[in-house]
Amino acid sequence: MLPQPEQRGRIPPIHQGIAQNGARVFRSYSRFGRDSGVNLDTDLRRLKFTPFLGIRVSVVGWLCFTALLVTAAHQHSPRNELPDTTADRVTGVGWWPTKSPASTKVYVGSDACVDCHSTIDSAQSESEMAKAAFRLSGGAAGQPAPGDFKSGSYTYRFISNNALPGYSLEVSSNGQSNSYPISWTMGLGAHGQTYLLDGNGGMYESQASSFTFIHRVGLSPGHKPLEEGSVENALGIPLKSGDALRCFACHTTASSANSTLNTADAVPGVHCEACHGPGMDHVKAAIAGQKVQARQAIFNPASLTPTSSIDFCGACHRTTMDVILNEPEPGAFTIRFQPYRLEESRCWQTTKDARLACTQCHNPHAPMVRDAHFYDQKCLSCHSLRKDAKHVVSSGAWTVTPKICPKATANCASCHMPKSYVPEMNSTFVDHFIRIVRPGAPVPN
Numbered sequence: 226m227l228p229q230p231e232q233r234g235r236i237p238p239i240h241q242g243i244a245q246n247g248a249r250v251f252r253s254y255s256r257f258g259r260d261s262g263v264n265l266d267t268d269l270r271r272l273k274f275t276p277f278l279g280i281r282v283s284v285v286g287w288l289c290f291t292a293l294l295v296t297a298a299h300q301h302s303p304r305n306e307l308p309d310t311t312a313d314r315v316t317g318v319g320w321w322p323t324k325s326p327a328s329t330k331v332y333v334g335s336d337a338c339v340d341c342h343s344t345i346d347s348a349q350s351e352s353e354m355a356k357a358a359f360r361l362s363g364g365a366a367g368q369p370a371p372g373d374f375k376s377g378s379y380t381y382r383f384i385s386n387n388a389l390p391g392y393s394l395e396v397s398s399n400g401q402s403n404s405y406p407i408s409w410t411m412g413l414g415a416h417g418q419t420y421l422l423d424g425n426g427g428m429y430e431s432q433a434s435s436f437t438f439i440h441r442v443g444l445s446p447g448h449k450p451l452e453e454g455s456v457e458n459a460l461g462i463p464l465k466s467g468d469a470l471r472c473f474a475c476h477t478t479a480s481s482a483n484s485t486l487n488t489a490d491a492v493p494g495v496h497c498e499a500c501h502g503p504g505m506d507h508v509k510a511a512i513a514g515q516k517v518q519a520r521q522a523i524f525n526p527a528s529l530t531p532t533s534s535i536d537f538c539g540a541c542h543r544t545t546m547d548v549i550l551n552e553p554e555p556g557a558f559t560i561r562f563q564p565y566r567l568e569e570s571r572c573w574q575t576t577k578d579a580r581l582a583c584t585q586c587h588n589p590h591a592p593m594v595r596d597a598h599f600y601d602q603k604c605l606s607c608h609s610l611r612k613d614a615k616h617v618v619s620s621g622a623w624t625v626t627p628k629i630c631p632k633a634t635a636n637c638a639s640c641h642m643p644k645s646y647v648p649e650m651n652s653t654f655v656d657h658f659i660r661i662v663r664p665g666a667p668v669p670n
């Protein structure tokens with residue numbers, strides 16, 4: 226059975242200091258007040274304090290107690306929750322995306338969900354995420370980009386090899402050439418596709434990728450151009466087992482058990498169980514009509530706090546802590562990591578409100594909406610259009626009046642979430658760092 230979020234019962238390390246301190250102070254106080262059976266008021270009187278002093282002591286006592294309760298509650302409030310690393314989340318109790326279960330037998334496949342969740346299923350299978358990987362070659366472009374790509378003394382191109390299904394990457398240099406067949410295509414091709422090659426008894430991440438925007442072959446993101454040399458090993462970087470495991474965990478479903486990759490069983494793309502966890506126990510209970518057990522046996526992200534909800538999508542889109550801890554020098558390429566960018570903006574910093582969770586703007590069960598007007602309503606759930614409006618946005622602990630735009634009343638995202646160029650992807654990405662963009666100002670890291 227997969228425990229629900231609130232049963233996950235673990236305190237992420239970063240919160241530990243705060244949570245433990247708060248809990249320790251709170252516990253010691255309540256032990257004095259309750260556990261020892263002492264009644265503050267009467268016991269003080271019994272100690273023959275003057276009534277005046279007694280009242281004063283108890284009033285001060287209650288004030289301190291209330292302050293501590295408020296502090297403790299504040300420290301545990303969603304507003305003070307800090308983002309966490311995905312590594313910490315997946316080692317915790319219960320399900321989290323990219324986690325490797327003990328066995329792949331607990332996966333039942335999305336087809337098994339159709340019977341009872343048919344509307345969700347038909348929309349989800351059309352989403353970009355459901356098409357995040359392909360066996361051999363495939364995707365938006367269908368086949369690798371045409372043409373040559375020159376890097377140092379090497380020339381790369383994708384060739385159709387009649388003896389093998391699909392395509393191969395070929396490299397040639399100084400009259401020598403070598404090729405490895407594509408076994409997997411990673412990415413639908415919204416911006417590009419990188420290939421996994423079979424060669425030398427192992428898996429390689431291709432040195433060349435297809436880029437949709439320029440419709441050409443180019444150097445794969447994160448790869449270094451090679452100097453002159455023999456064509457051996459010029460086709461790509463051997464994929465270390467940990468990197469392969471993570472690559473498949475983000476782009477496919479049910480790809481591993483016990484942290485051991487099983488590409489044969491991997492289902493290309495992000496499907497139901499990649500986000501909700503293995504579904505076998507849920508389906509069994511649902512068929513038996515046990516609704517409570519059914520609900521307990523599947524992870525429902527709807528009950529997550531705003532920060533955790535963003536971390537949930539960040540399991541693949543990278544959380545703020547993933548970026549800060551794993552990227553020594555965050556640069557413009559962090560635009561690809563939406564949780565990090567979004568959490569930099571004042572909208573989020575001031576509120577940490579559910580109205581800014583990824584799921585407010587994106588339905589994980591459907592293709593992404595590509596119409597700026599659609600997102601206006603999301604901004605206007607907090608911001609007002611009217612200069613005379615006393616539009617107070619509050620969520621329990623906080624109250625704030627967000628400012629009104631002097632420039633426009635629609636298409637908010639087009640100016641405040643501008644597209645920025647990411648060189649290694651040869652493409653532009655929507656920047657989730659919501660901000661005032663001044664002409665000519667550099668893109669913040």
Ligand code: HEC
Nearest residue numbers: 337338340341497498501504508511512516520523524525
């Ligand atoms: C036999 C019918 C059935 C099948 C098959 C089924 N579900 Fe469900 N599912 C249910 C029922 C019933 C509920 C509870 C709905 C309720 O009480 O509102 C539910 C609830 C859920 C929830 C929300 C849980 C919660 O806490 O409210 C999720 C998420 C979910 N299902 C995912 C899946 C996934 C993923 C699959 C495929 C692996 C699947 N379901 C297959 C019947 C089914």
Ligand code: HEC
Nearest residue numbers: 322353354357412413415475476499538541583587589593
């Ligand atoms: C298991 C990994 C995983 C999780 C969890 C995940 N995503 Fe994704 N998502 C991806 C991958 C991989 C892609 C890239 C698809 C492609 O273009 O190949 C993607 C693409 C997207 C896109 C479409 C981008 C485009 O350019 O078309 C949106 C929107 C999106 N994700 C939103 C979300 C939201 C919201 C959540 C949280 C509810 C989430 N994702 C959780 C892996 C994941």
Ligand code: HEC
Nearest residue numbers: 411412413414415416417418419430471472475541542561
């Ligand atoms: C931590 C999760 C994660 C890992 C690991 C990961 N990806 Fe991705 N990948 C994503 C997400 C999320 C996106 C969508 C956002 C974006 O385009 O940056 C994406 C996008 C891509 C795209 C662009 C897709 C498009 O439609 O334009 C390619 C290509 C890609 N990944 C290849 C790879 C390859 C190859 C590996 C492993 C060798 C890998 N990724 C590892 C999460 C991951």
Ligand code: HEC
Nearest residue numbers: 335338342345346349354495496497500525526527584589
């Ligand atoms: C990219 C991650 C992702 C994928 C893939 C995904 N879901 Fe979900 N699902 C979510 C999130 C996030 C929520 C919570 C949405 C919210 O906050 O309202 C959710 C909620 C649900 C719920 C509960 C709805 C409710 O109102 O509580 C059901 C049922 C469900 N999903 C079924 C499915 C099924 C069936 C599939 C496959 C066809 C699927 N999901 C694929 C992320 C995902």
Ligand code: HEC
Nearest residue numbers: 571572575576578580603604607625627628637641660661
């Ligand atoms: C959860 C509520 C909320 C949502 C949703 C929201 N904002 Fe904000 N936004 C705020 C708050 C609060 C501030 C800070 C106001 C202040 O300091 O006076 C702010 C500040 C801003 C600023 C000024 C930033 C700066 O650095 O000075 C801009 C621009 C902005 N928001 C635009 C948007 C746009 C565009 C959207 C939709 C894409 C949006 N906001 C969605 C609450 C929100």
Ligand code: HEC
Nearest residue numbers: 601604605608628629630631632633634635636637640661
């Ligand atoms: C044509 C581009 C454009 C569009 C569209 C646009 N804005 Fe702005 N917005 C700006 C600029 C430029 C500023 C900075 C104005 C200044 O300080 O001179 C700004 C300022 C703001 C501010 C900060 C105001 C302050 O007093 O600090 C907020 C909040 C804001 N916009 C929200 C929105 C919302 C919400 C929408 C959609 C309804 C929107 N904007 C649409 C360009 C735009």
Ligand code: HEC
Nearest residue numbers: 538542563564567581582583586595596600603638654655
């Ligand atoms: C306030 C609304 C809003 C929120 C919150 C939001 N997004 Fe977006 N997102 C957008 C808009 C607008 C686009 C651009 C859509 C288009 O192409 O027209 C976008 C695009 C994307 C893309 C595609 C980027 C590209 O250029 O290829 C991904 C992936 C994505 N969002 C993921 C996320 C994730 C993950 C989160 C949570 C951290 C998130 N979004 C939160 C509004 C939002």
